[in-house]
Amino acid sequence: MSFGLREENRALLQRVTEMIRDEIMPLEEEYHAEINKGDRWQYTERQAEILEGLKAKAKAAGLWNFWLTDSDKGFGLTTVEYAYFAEEMGKTPLGAEVFNCSAPDTGNMEVFERYGTEKMKEQWLKPLLDGQIRSAYLMTEPDVASSDATNISMSCVRDGDEYVLNGEKWWASGAGDPRCKVYIVMVKTGGDDLPVHKRQSMIVVPADTPGIEILRPMEVYGHDDAPHGHMHIRFTNVRVPTENILLGEGRGFEIAQGRLGPGRIHHCMRAIGQSEIALEQMCKRSLQREAFGKKLAQLGANFDIIAECRMEIEMARLLCLKAAWYMDQGDARAAAPWISQIKVVAPRVALKVIDESVQMFGAQGISQDTPLASAWTHVRTLRLADGPDAVHRRQVARAELKKYTQEKI
Structure with missing residues (x-):
């Protein structure tokens, strides 16, 4: 059971990481400030310039459509390898779209690729793969x-x-x-x-x-x-x-299972990236800010809080990689309970880390002056998107109980 990256993909990941840090993150604040100018449901000229400019750079650099795992159309990444890329993209709200790896498009593109007619592929899949629609x-x-x-x-x-x-x-x-x-x-x-x-x-x-x-x-x-x-x-x-x-009447569930599994785990990968960026912000704040004559890091239980956040992120990442590994084996039924586990765990961990970071920032943490409040809101929706926690816990419990009984659970 390998959770590593092939050597050639380590360099590729580094290029993605550098573009996110050096080119995408510096434009986040300006991009989001544009939303309230004019019609909120249309892109301003500057907003489009930022987004389409970054997409063009990514595409020109060959940093495009990483989500096409196990496909000759993409980089041939395994799901395990893609997890590292998605985590980096999760560190910025613009990340996934810049590299054409956004939900719900990735899931829809998979549907068109697997189940669509040639006409659908030409009309819809092609412009989606190109990032045009x-x-x-x-x-x-x-x-x-x-x-x-x-x-x-x-x-x-x-x-x-x-x-x-x-x-x-x-x-x-x-x-x-x-x-x-x-x-x-x-x-x-x-x-x-x-x-x-x-x-x-x-x-x-x-x-x-x-x-x-x-x-x-x-x-x-x-x-x-x-x-x-x-x-x-x-x-x-x-x-x-x-x-x-698609495929004919009565085939909706068959298609849904093919679509939702990858989508669920992609959300989890990005949530781990959001956890990492929140922990980074928390640590920097704790070392820069002083109160009662000490750095915030030295006050209260902040050492313990930072340590717990680091450990929980690492546990979530390992569970995510294990679920990805099961997906790579090609047995959707075997992978399902692992996907359900990480679908519960990753948003839960991310919410905890983001909330602790908010606490470290104090009132500023819930304001528009940091990205933490919007990050918390986004991650909270993941506990409902693609199935609420209770449904996934039910699936995990059923898989566990089946080991000990022949009865229908």
């Missing part, structure tokens, strides 16, 4: 407990050569972005007479299809995350060609 994945619904995907109920009824969609989706991450051009939507195509996992399907819907109405951006602790956004969307008699269904 963005996409959204629409699964969660406001009126059902969507952590149990068998509840997904958006109506999708065949009418001749078209499907007609009616219903609502929310928390459609990225759907607020003006560059978002396509949705992959989980819908219900089968009746209750079918087996429970054969009732849902996935369908590709262009974002400008008539009948689609963006009702509102969902706010996360009072923040709308513009211009990315997590949108609440209504579909009213939205018509798409029957050829837009």
